[in-house]
Amino acid sequence: MKTGLLLIFFLVSPAMAQLAVKARVVYPMTGDLAPLSDAVILCGPDGKIQQIGLAAGIPIPAGWPVVEAAVVVPGLIDARSTVGLSGVLNWERRDQEQLETSAPVQPELRAVDGYNGRDPLVAWLRELGVTTVHTGHAPGALVSGQTMVIKTNRASVVDANDLLAPVAGISVTLGSDGFAKNDKSAPGTRAKSVALLRAELIKAQEYLTKLQIADPSKHPDRDLHLEALASTLRREVPLIITADRHHDIAAALRLQKEFGFRLVLDSAAEAGLMLDEIKASQAAVIVHPTMARAVGERENLKFTTAADLLAAGIPFAFQSGHEDYVPKTRVVLFEAAMAAAHGLPPGQALAACTIRAAEILGLQQKIGSLEPGKDADLALYDGDPLETTTHCVGTIIDGRQVSRERR
Amino acid sequence: MPQTAEIRSSSLRMVMLSVPAGLLAAVMVGLAVEPAGLKEPVGREVDRPAVVRAFxxxxxxxxxxxxxxxxxxxxxxxxxxxIGPRAEVVVPQGAEVVDCTGKVIIPGLICTHSHIGAPSGGDASAPMQPEARVLDAIDIRDPSVARARAGGVTTVNIMPGSGHLISGQTLYLKLRSGRTVEELAIRNDDGTLAGGLKMANGTNSLREAPFPGTRGKSAALVRQEFLKARDYQRKKAAAAAGDPATGPDRQLAMETLVEVLEGRRVVHHHTHRADDILTVLRLKEEFGFKVVLHHVSDAWQVADEIAAAGVGCSIINLDAPGGKLETRDLDWKNGAELERRGVVTAVHTDDPITDSRWMLRSAALSVRGGMSREKALESVTLAGARLLGLEARTGSLEPGKEADMVILSGDPLSIYTRVLETWVEGRLVFDVSRPADRLAAEGGPGAGQARWGGTCCFSR
Structure with missing residues (x-):
């Protein structure tokens, strides 16, 4: 198909190493989030932003290709996804790698080993302006595995340079969505879930203690499972805890106090009931997709949750999340738009899928806003990006145009 | 428990102000429409339908x-x-005047494919169960019904699922505030309940025996069933003409299919892949029934054939393609491609696939795919009425029609627009300023009202 050929061309083409982008409105997503009118962004041969400012003050160097759009924002960041693992066909044991149910606690499962950068859903997000995804193992088991951060133009992961973060977090699910599936193995209750998780974290504590013994011959054998959990106790990697009911959120906060790991709350449908407690914990929230189905553990979700978190001063970002059926992936742009329709100021809605997401992922020095020295990742639109009827008209990653679709 | 956050209506207006208006707002046919009135209290006597009101x-x-x-x-x-411009319409003496300055009023939305009210049709015992009525399963107190009103939906076709070749009889409802499903039901001229027949092909109805395992078998089973219905119809007619005692015993399934054969019941046919769509058209040709194609993911690939067959389409827009092999090529351009060929096209929610509260957004996705704004708005109103055979009573704002309407804060196709009020047959059924309605519109603690049965005090 034409699309595929074009993409291959742009992905491999070394020709577009420098690029000027002109737009009537640019959201650099810096400071007070104010937009620039009639602005130019120069993307240097190193794939970084060289210069950004009003068009009047930035001459475009002779010979540079120029791309124009009505509105430009930083490349969108999906703060929690399963794309690349959860494929378009939804075909068990063929393109569904996001959830392994053979045991309740498997923190050793790496996201990179299940990731297919050529799945059509990755391209789908890219063509709508998403340049970076935090993807990996889905909620659905007590500890389902690891997550990672990758740009949406990396078709294959060969080494660590292809990733922005090889281990971005370890996914934990509290509440009934994390109960064991299709068998009688534990956990089947909330109390059992937390007891199991505490027991595992205590084992990891002991593993760390033994590693501190002076005599290396007395160290324990390497254990991928405990190593992964220990990395959260060392605060190198956060635990991303999916908790929707208020009492599951409380359980997550209790665990954080006991073990001292970095906590990122995921989904948090009933966060509105727990704003003071969440704020005190300093946890960030990757809020459920605004248009997630209001059923099961999320039956009390609220379209104003993002606005409530903003008002409470709790950092948050949007996610596409995981869908078992359709839409097989959601799009953070659309989730942000629906939040903007429910009380979140539009500028903040865009920030939550750009700079705020970068901050929560610890990547704000590299991506998330348009500033000199940062990666030249841009999303181009023919109008207000949050309007349903607007089109994404181009996507740029590392200074190269990776999509020219009008989507 | 914190109060529901106030809608920050001022933020609705600060949308990307710096972008030229022509690029952005492009409000319905160029009319400048400001969001307004989200917080105004409503002091109307809503339960007096006989009153005359002027909006x-x-x-x-x-x-x-x-x-x-x-x-x-x-x-x-x-x-x-x-209905008309202020200068041309006389407000009758004594009419209650409802000031809607700054707001937008559109016809009540018509969802041609919905599963609100937790319906069910046939069970796992057989692939074809035309006798199963969704009527007997709908819970009108399920939260999904109030949410649909909050989305501006006034008329729905409630369908059983797509896991059968024939999963049962559908039911057309007006979302009146009633206590029983009959109070919401739409009636045909002869007093019977209005509805269609749900059918499906493709992979959803391919299951373990006694269900078919292939597409060829699926079509053969359906053809044989309709041939049986023709025999039944003939024997009934013969008996009616001669000795009534010689007729066949009543068979609910056959009676339903005879209604279909006689054009008194429309087939609502789930179908995705291009070849499956053509299979439906082939069955329609053979048995002459009235059919509406539903979902029609590959419509853009066989749009000429659909147009030539003269059937209408009820399509879905999703935020991404896929979820199964046969929906891999789903495209937002379906609405535009069908519009170009003059096919009557509705956009549906398939709630819970798309929440009814996003129904106008679903229409906007068709605009994103190239459909005109006018046809997109028609796709969730008048086109739906046509596909359900209800265009004489609802679907547009015209004298003589039932007063089904939605009062909006602005451009119907803008994401920033909110449903303020929903009216069915002149009665207010949703008002965002009422706390219970606000809960249905926005969610929050208590919105779920889990109503499904559970076993207290046991864990597995």
């Missing part, structure tokens, strides 16, 4: 004709009496 000052979008700025619509006894 004044709004931009009226009748769908059947061009929009009217600063319009007046008079509603009497649940029906639209007159």
């Amino acid at each position: 004044t000052g709004a931009t009226l979008i009748p769908v059947s004709g061009p929009p009217v700025a600063d319009g007046v619509m008079v509603v009497r006894d649940g029906r639209i009496e007159s």
Whole structure:
């Protein structure tokens, strides 16, 4: 198909190493989030932003290709996804790698080993302006595995340079969505879930203690499972805890106090009931997709949750999340738009899928806003990006145009 | 428990102000529409349907004709009496005047494919169960029904699922505030309940025996069943003409299929892949039934054939393609491709696939795919009425029609627009300023009202 050929061309083409982008409105997503009118962004041969400012003050160097759009924002960041693992066909044991149910606690499962950068859903997000995804193992088991951060133009992961973060977090699910599936193995209750998780974290504590013994011959054998959990106790990697009911959120906060790991709350449908407690914990929230189905553990979700978190001063970002059926992936742009329709100021809605997401992922020095020295990742639109009827008209990653679709 | 956050209506207006208006707002046919009135209290006697009301000052979008700025619509006894510009419509003496200045009024939304009310049809015992009525399963107190009203939906076709070749009888409802499903049901002229027959092909109905395992078998089973219905129909007719005692025993399944054969019941046919769509058209040709194609993911690939067959389409827009092999090529351009060929096209929610509260957004996705704004708005109103055979009573704002309408804060296709009120037959069924309605519109603690049965005090 034409699309595929074009993409291959742009992905491999070394020709577009420098690029000027002109737009009537640019959201650099810096400071007070104010937009620039009639602005130019120069993307240097190193794939970084060289210069950004009003068009009047930035001459475009002779010979540079120029791309124009009505509105430009930083490349969108999906703060929690399963794309690349959860494929378009939804075909068990063929393109569904996001959830392994053979045991309740498997923190050793790496996201990179299940990731297919050529799945059509990755391209789908890219063509709508998403340049970076935090993807990996889905909620659905007590500890389902690891997550990672990758740009949406990396078709294959060969080494660590292809990733922005090889281990971005370890996914934990509290509440009934994390109960064991299709068998009688534990956990089947909330109390059992937390007891199991505490027991595992205590084992990891002991593993760390033994590693501190002076005599290396007395160290324990390497254990991928405990190593992964220990990395959260060392605060190198956060635990991303999916908790929707208020009492599951409380359980997550209790665990954080006991073990001292970095906590990122995921989904948090009933966060509105727990704003003071969440704020005190300093946890960030990757809020459920605004248009997630209001059923099961999320039956009390609220379209104003993002606005409530903003008002409470709790950092948050949007996610596409995981869908078992359709839409097989959601799009953070659309989730942000629906939040903007429910009380979140539009500028903040865009920030939550750009700079705020970068901050929560610890990547704000590299991506998330348009500033000199940062990666030249841009999303181009023919109008207000949050309007349903607007089109994404181009996507740029590392200074190269990776999509020219009008989507 | 914190109060529901106030809608920050001011933020609705600060949308990317710096972008030229022509690029952005492009409000319905160029009428400037400001979001307004989200917080105004409503002091109306909503339970007096006989009262005469005049809705004044709004931009009226009748769908059947061009929009009217600063319009007046008079509603009497649940029906639209007159509609037009302020200068041309006389507000009757004694009418209650409802000031809608700055707001937009559109016809009530019609969802041609919905599963609100937790319905079910046939069970796992057989692939074809036309005798199963969704009527007997709908819970009108399920939260999904109130949410649909909150989304501006006034008429729905409630369907059983797509896991059968024939999963049962569908039911057309008006979302009136009633206590029983019968109070919501739409009736045919002869007093029977209006509805269609749900059928499906493709992979959803391919299951373990006694279900078919292939597409060829699926079509053969359906053809044989309709041939049986023809025999049944003939024997009934023969008996009626001769000795009534010689007729066949009543068979609920056959009676339903005879209604289909006689054009008294429309087939609502789930179908995705291009070849499956053509299979439906082949069955329609053979048995001459009236059919509406539903979902129709590959419509853009066989749009000429669909147009030539003269059937209507009820399509879905999703935020991404896929979820199964046969929906891999789903495309937002379906609406545009069908519009170009003059096919009557509705956009549906398939709630819970898309929440009914996002129904207008679903229409906007068709605009994103190239459909005109006018046809997109028609796709969730008048086109739906046509596909359900209800266009004489609802689907547009015209004198004589039932007063089913939605009062919006602005452009129907803008994400920032909110449903303020929903009216069915002249009665207010949703008002965002009422706390219970606000809960249905936005969610929050208590919105779920888990109603499904559970076993207290046991864990597995």
